[in-house]
Each structure stands twice: as structure tokens, then as C-alpha cells.
Amino acid sequence: MKNTIFFSLLFSTLCGYAQNQKKTIQAQATTQAIFIDGKLDEAAWENASSANNFITFEPDNGKPEPENQKTIIKIVYDNEAIYIGAMMYDNEPDKILKEISQRDNFGTADLFGAFINGFNDGQQDFMFYVSAADVQADCIMTDANGEDYSWDAVWISKAAITNDGWIVEMKIPYSALRFSAENKQTWGINFFREIKRTRYKYTWNFVDAKLGTFTQQTGALEGIENIKPPTRLFFMPYASYYLNAGEGQKTYGTMKGGMDIKYGINDAFTVDAILIPDFGQTKYDDQILNLGPFEQQFNENRAFFTEGTDLFNKGKMFYSRRIGGAPTIEPDLNENEEIIETVQNVNLINALKLSGRTKGGLGIGILNAVTEKTFATIKDTISGETRRAVVEPLTNYNVLVLDQRFRKNSSVTFINTNVTRNGHYKDANVTGLAWDLNTKANTYSLFGNVKYSTINDTKDTNGIFSTISFAETSGKYRYSVGTDFVSKNFDPNDLGINFYTNYYNVYGNANYRILNPTKRFNSFRIDYEMYSEFNKESGKVQDNKIAAELNLSTVKNNYYGIGFTASPLESHDYYEPRTSDRYVIIPRKIDFWASLSTNYNYKFALDLNPSLSIADEPGRAAYGVDIGPRYRFNDKLLLTYTFSFVKRNNNKGFIDSFDDDANENTPSTIVFANRDVITYANTISGKYAINSAMTLNLAVRQYWSSAENKDILKLEPDGTLDPYPQYTENKNSSFYSWNADLSYSWWFAPGSQLSALYRNNASNFERIIDKDFKNNFTRLLTNDALKHIFSISVKYFIDYNAVKNKLRKRA
Template structure:
């Protein structure tokens, strides 16, 4: 009989948790003042969302009574309002670190997830922490949380005698929903009690199900709202002062305008006129010894905000727009390049995106870059000439993304680059699918991509296709799949790809706990296998197996380790930089260990050593990462990162007959070398309040490769000593970057930034192993540049100013 009662209780609990909770809201004409007090009478007249349940670590456990959470929702014709009471039996222990926008820090937070279409596909997420800071993001199951998206909304948080309170006003302009007279929105509320590392949600987010966005509750009662015109202007002005040791100090004034216009309730146009990227975060350059280009992060807001549609299929690498010129100028005898721009200026950029009531998402992005020249001088006659290194260029992305069954999608995407005149054009089209079963237990995803390149003198086309199947729920999960890329597939005009001409197979299996144990709050292990074959010869290009374990202890410390093994020799068709040639890489094994202590503590650190041993005499590599951090108080924190790696007896390409006329055309030179890299980063912040922050970011990077012996790459992929090669192919790169900024969000969507920046880079083949001397010589380098800039942008809502005019 006792077992029967237990069974009934578990069944009843499961039924409760599986049902979507529903909350009724109401229209208000009363003015809501965002003061974190909820004193307006209308707040007391609406139902309450309560009975939160734990998301992590003990999934499904009810929130304690002394930590109960109560949420109310109101709306008017302009916005939706959220009022939340977070009870806490020890308010003095509520963590409330001040931080910049989109950085939670060590602080409690409350969030609301809104899906205006209630289609289980995308959440607009808004967070407020106990220090009154804001964060927002777009969340999808396929792409995760994208915090580069920034909306304009308002909020207020207050610590009280019973806990803390959040009041939020989210204008309809920050959301997407249908134009129906009666709305039903998917909504969830989220709370983290930071000191306990416990996360709760109003509607249960079941961690056995491999989806997040489909587990919202429902908000009913939004009816007949008369949404205002969504037209916003963002004018900005900047002043820059430049100085370095080799030129006079000079100033530059810039200005521009961004426009956002709601074409209808679902679609928005974003236009950037006269862009200014002068305050964009610097790139972390590395000494790149690979045959592939270095991929950089996108830090320009226009190309990061609301671009989830354009990321479908991974065909869009936005750094191509306004990046380095596509062409290298050719010089004649007695000529030298005296001016060669490192970037191409952008005339303007526009994007349109949104989704229809039927779930069809449409995205369109267009950008135009200007014609760019390099200047070449004849060293004898002193005459100069200009050569086009980038013609007038149009970049275009078009996406159609159809969602169905609330958890699946099929997407068509096209990227096109058209260059004026006799220059290369590129076009890529793709079909992408992401299909899930009704209960989100299994997934089938893949793509079929076709590229066509017109290079005037030659044309080529190619295919890239992938298919994967996975189980995505429960303790045990797995996936397996394959990939085929033909030799002439090329999406590099507006995308990025490193390897082609192969087919591959992959497999993955994992185990995780779904509830805490006596030792762990979270624990998961996985085994991965990957094998890649050269498409034409069938030779193995890559073959590896790895095992990883990741866990969080009861004291919220992360511990993980992994092992990897490549059991067979592989054929490397990329390192020789010559079509049809390859070198043979030996078998290898390696591992890593990682620990990260609880960031709630004032002092915390990250520590991760790693190693790799190759089946070749004295050929091995090792590295160590160390990251101590200290939070002095809720305003001031510093963290330091040190990364060291060393590769002993590494072998790789240094020269060939195609690059060096002194060599036989078929000769490819490899070097036996030691590669050493040091990276030092210091990051710090001081917050005056939730709207004003000082931020420090400094990076000193030094990497060198020291060649010991030279080899000739033979036709069989092996290397043989090459005693006659005497060129100095050592490489030495030192870079320094420092950003010190003051940020003030003086009004919703409006910001003042004062930035001091210094940077320098030194690249040569002379290696000085005195670390201190390298550092001081870099700071005393006459090419060390200094920039002081002030930038102001102001958010203007058409609805607030139309009556003035």
C-alpha cells in the first residue's frame, strides 16, 4: 500500500510539472513608476505567478517557503510591465556585485523569457540583478544565448527587509509578436540565488529534455493593444586624438546615424549610415604557423545584434565586410609599396529581419564597401602609382527560415559578393534542416551547400553537405553523422572554411546526472570519435578519439579532465601549401586537467595544464593556463590570465620553390623547430553604479619559433635532411594592446564612452629571449600608438519627439 501511495505521488507530481502554467494579466491605464516599490494599486489586482521549482542543481525541487518568489504582469498600449518579489530569509547575504551591462558578476538575478508567438522557437530574455544591472539576450535551442543583442528597456531593483524587488518595463519595440487582437505569449520567469548557486523557474525546465525554449508557461489576457510606431534614431558623434613616436599628434571628428524602423509588428529594418568602428575591441593576433588564416571575433555591434537568422548554416563570416583588402598589389623591379590599407571602409549597411505569424523568418543583409587603393613608388624615378586592392563591393545575405511543430525548422540561405570590374565574384546557396521529434528526444540535422565562384579567368563550383542524427534527452545521449566537402567548394567571399576535399565520420556518446549526488551538483562524461579521409585518395587525414569528464562539486568548484588519442599516422594535405603534396603526421596521445574554484568567493582561480606526446623522437608539447581573480568589493575586481605553451621538435612548412626562386620548383622545405608562446592578460573593472563603469583590458603576447634543422619534403610524405638551406626562417611576434574605458549609460539606449587605447606590434626573425627586455622595448617602441576618443550616442524614440515637430 505504501508503494502505491508513493507511485501516486510521483505520478501526480509529474503531471503537475508537465503541464504548462498559465498566468492572467490585465490592461492598465495607471502610470507605472519604475522605483522598485510596486506601490501602484493596480499591482495588487492581478494574479500572481508563484510556486517556482528548481532548474539547477536539483531539477524539479520546490523553492523553499523562505525564498518564495511572486511575479505579476501588467500591460498598456506601449509596454509590458513585470513586478517581482524575491523573498530571502537573510537579505544581508544577497550577493550584489556591480558590473557592466550583460555581465551578471557575483549577484542574484531575476529574468523574464518572452516568446510573443508561443512557438517554442526563440525567447527574448531580460535580466535584472540585485545590484540594479541589466542583461538581455536572444535564446534559441540551436544557437544558445546571444548576449550581443541589446534592446532598449527600463528597470529598477531594490534590496528590502524581506529580500529584493524588481520592476521592469519592456516596450513592445523590444519584442516580436503577431498582430492578432488576442495574444497568447509563451513566458517563463527565472531566478538565481547566487550564494547557493541555485536556479529556479516558474514553469519547470525539465533537464531530461534537450530543449530550453519550449518549456515556457503561458500569459493570457493581452488584448487589443495599439502598438506605437517603431521608429528609432541613434545619432552618434566621436572625436579621436592620435599620437605615436613617428608622427605628429592629430585629431579627427566623426559622426553618423543608425536607424531602426518597424516595418510591421514582425519585421524591423536596421540601417547604418556613415559607420564608426573606432572604439571596437582590438583583435587578439597570434603567430599563425598554420596554412589557414586566423579567424577573428566580430566586435562591431551592427554585425552582432539580432543576427541569429544570418548565422544559419555557418555561411556568414561578417569580418569579411570591411576586413583586409582581397588583393595583394604586385610590384615591378625597383618598386616598393609605400601605402597599403589594412582595412576597407564601409559606406553603409542595412538589414531587415523578422518572422511571420506562420513561423517564416526572413532576413536580408546588404553592405557596400568603397574602392580601395594601395600606393606604389618607383625607387629610381620616385614616381608613384595607385593600384586597386579592393574594388567597390556589394555584400548580400538572404535567409528564409520556416519553423514548424514548435521545435523544427528548414532554412534556405544565400550569400553573394559582387565586385565591380574584373574581379572575383562569389555565390553560395544552402538548405539547412533541424528536425526534432514531438517529445524532443531525437534530432536529425544537416545541410546541403553549393558554391559558385566566378574569377573572370576561371570558374569553379563545389558542394559541402552534412548529416547528423542524435538522441537529445535523458541521462544517456549520443549522436553520429558524416560530412562531405568537395575540392572546389569555396565560401570564403562572405564565409570562412579551412579544409576541403574530404569526407568524414563522427560519433559521440555521453552520460550525465540529472540530480545532485553526495559528491556532485553536476557530472557528465563523453567520448568522441572523428575520422577524416582525403576524398580523392582515401588516405586518413585525421583520426582521433577523446574522453572528457566535467563536474561541479557540492561546493561549486569545477573539476574536469580529458584524454585524447590519435592511433594511426595521418596524411596532411594542407601543411605543404602545394596541391597534391602531403606530409605524414605521427600518432599521438595527450591529456588535460582543469579546476575552477567558485567565483562567489572573493579569491578564485582557474588552473589547466595540458600535454601532447607524439611518436617521434623528442617531439612533444605542453602548456599551462593560470587565472587568479580577486573581487575587492562589489565595485572593484581584477583578474589575471597567464597562458604558456611550448612545442618541442615541431615540424612544419617554412619555404618552397614556388615562393623562393633559389629553390627547385618542386622543393618544399620543412623545419624542425621549437615554438614558444606567452600570453598575459589583465582585466579589471570599477563600477560607480549600475550605469557607470571603468574597464581595463590589457594583453601582452609574445610568440617565437626557433628553427634548428631543415628538411626536404619527399614525395612519400616523409622528410629528409636538407643541409644546403641557410635562410633565416625564425619568426618572432610581440604585440601589446591596452584599453582603459569609462562607460556611462545616461539614458535607456544612450551611452557615453571615453576610451584610452595603446597598441604596438613587432614582427621579425630576430629572437631575444629576455622576456623583460622584450616588454620594455615594446613600450618604448616609437611605433607604440596612443588614441584617446570620446563617443556619444543618443537613443531617440519617434513617439516621444513627434509632438515637438
């Protein structure tokens, strides 16, 4: 018995020692042409050294891969690219999951990935994935920002199922990577495999889940010699055609053309430029009935502003939807005048960004964009005369980021955003300093930032935002504490987005998780959180909560979550009254939620998310549910449907305000309504994959929300609400919208795409609430608001190096 214990301890120690060692693989040079066909039958593969002995990353962290599902990797290189051959053995090849999905969407399929860091500095990985269905995905990974799949490289791969498992063959051109000009290269590298039917994930070099880092736990790739970073110059010309039609509108077609350019200044820095932008096929925004005091925040769907923008997101100071967004100036109207024509979004003239990182860890990001001078047409309703008024002048947007990384896991960042408008219009500037400091062992972190905003207008204003937090980031038990301070005049919203100001807070979090599976659970985590927020001037409580939640996944890979959030104190909302220094009292409340997501490996799966909120006020409550069944008919066809319903009873909200002219010392009259708010949303998404390069996609969303006022209330100076029956104006709200996209996408060559899109959409806002759902829906689809757009776009990728090599061969 003692000997058994001794040898067990010795074995565990040796395994732990081996796992903590950085593995090394040698790349083999070749002059032989390698055909990317998923066969690994060239002689170069036989002579290459192997990387094997993968270790479990999730869920049983640290356990060796099973012998009957072992993985073997080989690497060769030439003057043009690095080649990776991977053999994923599987004793049940007929059970390999291989759903065909869109690029950057893994679907329900086994997966192989290669993670490369050309500078071997533990800071940033270029990740290249191939699924068993031969679908590519790629991203940039940093520990601070996670995986950024908006980044797209141009590379070649092929996956093939065999009798022994499946094979992946990759060709990654040097132009898709970043590395130094040294004769002898040492790159950071790791390999990844996921067996989808068991949800087990493996890495070649051990990644210890107890540590708060992924990119620093890579192996090393050696043996690459005498290669030079290529000229990274890419041209992406495009041509688009749009056909627009609508009920009662003239049908017209438009042609567009332009070019994107990507140029690598050196081995570290890249310039991206768009000339004559075209965002006509960008995904539509999911608009809602917005009853709150703040604007609706939209996701960025334009590729230029999502691709490789991790540097620009430092400090959370950049909201790219400001560029080419809605006009910012409300024109002054004379008596009997009305706006008869304006724009929803200002046109972007051009944009440019420079980004990269030196070998010493200095990241530099520069972004510049210019939008055009924009007018609205105003009409005199009596004389019929029209005039034009500026709603947005010629505007220049700039972002500068300097991010110094050190010790492989820490950084200090300087950020500046600037908006300059031509003429006598508002300018804005925000400067920030952020830091993310971690101990060498990645066990503790100190995070924070300070931001200073300046608005140059008729009256200049300045403001400050600061935050600091401390956290333990490793082990089963982790915690964090922090505090924020925001002055009243802090305003980054010309190129950023921020809603709440004039407060300070304190907060803390503690959590427990398992690092290895048990008999019942693959993952298990409990979180507890406390938050208190106070108005900076009055000291009143603006927000408070105590929250706890449990999230777990079972050994059958079903996910469950449950939690609650309680606000044990009354809070004071300084934003809903829409008037400076006024507030409304928010009663104590408690929220409950639950979540279920069944295993997506099965053809039928279900997502279910019910919620309930109860306030300490008679009849004031809210409840809702999201139900999302999905069915995978086969490896090509997938349909997902989601129904969302929310009802808020006796919701109190702002509807109007006006000044009391009889007494200047009397505060503005602020009118609230006691209302019932009901929201329905139906969404359908579908995908039919013809093959790994060609897909048909469907996206449909129907939305309807109404707010019916039952009682009119007046906000008193002490934050309470009293009846106000003398207000008789109809302020009910009803908003309904429809969006439908049917698209075809074909990647006909590396980096080159043909896409066709049919879209119809409509929306309407009314003060009269028609509760007949069928009537509402039919009227929306048959009125003049419904618009039809058909577009087709072709983008072609041209690599300067490929063109140069072809010309040399012909010569």
C-alpha cells in the same frame, strides 16, 4: 509501509502531472501611472494576479522552491508597455550577492529574468534580466542558437534589496517585443530566478532537463487586450572625436558623426541601417604568431554585425569579418617597386539588414553592405616615382536567409551569400540548404546541410559541402553519429570561412550525464568521441582521434574537468605543405588536459588549465598551462589576471618553397624546419563600477611568441622529411604585441551612452629572436610602433513614439 509507498508514488505522479501542465497568468490592465522604483507600492500591483510556486531548473531539476525563498510575480499593462513586478523572498537578505557589473554581464549576483514570446510559438524568447545589483541584461533565445546577448532592447528596470529579500520592477515597452495585431493576446512566458550563493536556478513553468528544448516549455500570459503593435522607429545619432598620437608621428584629431536607424516594417520585420559607420572604439583583436597554413579567425566585435544576427548564422556560411576586412588583391609589382602605403582594413560605406519572422514561422533575413574602392601606393625605388594600384574594388556583399520553422522545434533553411566586385575582379556565390528536424517529444534529431559554391574568376570553379547527423537528444544517455563530404573546390571564403576541403569523414559521440545532484556532485558528465577523416582522392587518413572527457561540478560549486585525445594512426596533412596534392606525415600522438575553476562566489577564485601532448617521434612534445587568479575586492572592484604559456618542442612546419628550374617534372622543393615554439601571454582585466549605469574598465594584453629553427628539412614526395642543410636563409620568427584599453562607459538614459577610451598598442615581427623578455618588452613600448588613441563618443537613443507622445501632450 505499503501505504507509505502508495502515497509516495501518488504524490510523485501528481507532482509530475502538475509540472507538465502549462501554467497561466492573467495580466491586469491599468490606467494608473507606474513609477519604476523597485517598491511595488502602486495600487495596480495589489489587484494583479500572482505567479508563484517556482520549480528548480538546476541542479535538482523538478524540486519545488524552498518556502523561505519563494518567488511571487505580478503583471500589469497599459497602452504603452507591460509591467512586471517580482518579489524574491530570502530569509537571509544580508547574504544576497550583488556584484555590480557591466550590462549583459551577470557578475556574482542574484538574478531575475522574464522570458517573453509574443507569438507563443515556442520558437524564440525575448529574455530580460535584472540582477540584485540593478544591472540589466537582455538577449534573444532560440533552442538552435542559444542565447544571443548582442541583441539590446531599450527598457526600464529597478532592483532594490529589502528586509525580506529583493524586488525587481520592470517596464518593457511594446516596441521592445514582437507580437501580432490580434485584439486578444496570448503570449508565451516564463520567469527565472537564480540564487547565486547556492547556484540554484528556478523557473515558474517547469523546464524538464531531460528534454532537449527550453523555449517550448513556457507558460502562458493571458488577459492583454486591445493593444496595438507600436511604430517601431528608432534613431541613434552619434558623434565621436579621435585624437591619435605616436612616437615620431604627427598628432592629429578627427571628428565623426552619423546615425543608426531601426525601423519595424510590421509586427514581425525590422530594418537596421548604419549611415557613416564608426567602429573606432571596437575591441582590439588578439593577434598571434600564426605559423599555420590558414588565416587567423577573429571574433566579430562590431555591434551591427553581432546584434540580432541569429538568422544570418544559419548553415555557418557567413563570416562577417570579411566585410570591411583586409584587401583581397595583391598588386603586381614591377622590378624595383615596393608598396609604401596600404590599408589593413577596407572602409565600409554603409550597411543594411532586414530580419524577422512571421506568425507562420517563416524567418527572413536580408543583409547588404558596400565597401569602398581601395588603393595601395607603390614606389619605384630607383626613379622615386609613385603610382596607385587597386587592392580592393568597390564591393557589394549580400546575404539572404529563408528559415521555415514548423512543429515548434524543427526548421528548414535556404541560405545564399553573394559577393560582387566592380570591374574585372573575382565574384563569388554560395547557396545552401540546411535542416534541423526533431521529433515531437524532442527525443531525436536529424541535422544536415548541403552547400554549393561558385567562384567567377579567370577560371570558374564550383564545389560542394554536405553533412548529415542523427542524435538522441534527451535523457541521461545521449549519442550522435554523422558524416561530412567536402569537394576539393568548395570555397565559401569571400563571405564565409572554411579551411579544410577534399575529404570525407565519419564521427560519433556518446555521453552520460546526471539530471539531479548527488551527495557529491551538482553536475556530472562523461563524453566519448570517435572521428576519422580521409582524403577524397587518395583515400589516405587525414585525421583520426579517439577522445574521452569528464566534466563535473561539486556541491560546493567548484568545476573540474579532465580528458584525453589519442590519434592512434599516422595522418597525412595536405595543408601544411602549401602546395596542391602534397602532404606531410603527422605521427601518432596523444593529448592530455585538465581544468579547474573554483567557485566565483568567493572573493578569490582560480582557473587552471594544464595540457600535455606527446607524439610518436623522439623529442616531439608540447606542454602548456593557463593560470587565471581573480579577486573581487568588493561589489564594485574586480581584477582578473591570466598567464598563458605553451612550448612545442621539435615542431615540424613549413617555412619556404621554390620551383626546381632545372627539371619541370621535378616537384617543387618544399622546405620545413624542426623548431621550438614558445609562447607567453599576460592579460589583465579590471572593472570598477561606480554604479549600475557607470563603469571603468581595464583590458591589457602582452603577447610574445617565437619559433626558433634548429634543423632545416626537405619534404619528400612520400610525406617524410629529410635533412636539407644547403638551405641557409634565416626563417626564424618572433612576434610580440601590446594592447591596453582604459575605458569609461555611462548609460545616461535608456539606450543612450557616453563612452571614453584611451588605447595604446604596438606590435612587431622580427627574424632575430631576442630571448631577453624585459628587453623585448621595453623595446616594443619605446619604439615608433607604439600608438596612442584617445576617443570620446556619444550615442543618443530617440524613440519616435516617445517624441510623438510628448508633442501630443504639449498640443
